[in-house]
Amino acid sequence: MKSTPKKRGLLLVGGVFGAGIATVVVSAFTLFAGAGIAASKDKPHVVNPPVVTGTPQEGKTLTGDRGDWTNNPTDYAFRWLRCGPNGGNCAVIVGQVARTYTLRSVDVDNTIRFRAIATNSDGSNQATSVPTAVITKASTPAPTPPASNGCPPGNPKQIANMSLPTKLVIDKFESNPRVLTSGTQSFQLRVHVTSTSPCGGDVQGALVYGTGTPFNQFTIEEQPTDSTGWASLSFQRLSNFPVNSKQGILAMFLRARKSGENVLGGVTGYRLVSVDVNLHQ
16 A cells, blocks of 8 residues: 555656756757857958959069958968959969969969968868959060160260270360469369260260379379269369469360270370469459
8 A cells, every 4th residue: 555655756756857867968968059059150250351452464463461350360371373364263373372472474364362261269261352353464665765866875975885986075174163373272173075976975984184284283183084974183283383473374185085095096085275364363
């Protein structure tokens, strides 16, 4: 008579424990399932896709921007893809993993895409830019036309390239001070050299010699012309200046020559000039 309630108690207790275990199992599955869904959402996701900037021309350099991503990526990797003219049929360009890429001849008539791969502790995702415009060949600079007189362009003319029948010409000079006085101890003469060549132009490297006449009024000087065709000669006063109390000019003998040539031949040019003298100043 008393055994029946005991069996009922056992069944009741068993029922309670059975339900509890079932609840725990269901809850655990729910927890793990929820964790799996959350993890998949924690990988980086692109917000603004990568973009490419730069001129789509052979020899030019393109720059890739990785774009904007969610979920705090801790690392990025980059790839460049060469695609067909319409942006399809892409293939990764081997070895190009930097954010810049210099276009080569093989890229001509194709397009380029930039891919960014973002990674964090929960995984990775990738996104690719839209294709560039079709890559064009490098432009070839147009040849510089010759001058209208048929002479090759460029200045100055190098004395080393000159030979007869061309002759050097001393076409300009400047004295500083412009007028020499009884108190002048030194002065500078700037001398400009061109040539008889139809092409003319400043002559660089010509050796310009200068001396006063009569001699021993000022020192003798020789200097090369620079890229503008000018040579600067500095003269120091000597004992024979002035030659007399009525001297009104200082005559200067000037010569322009090519190094290594006979000073009486070759392309050598000569000129006699004068500098004003006022002994009453």
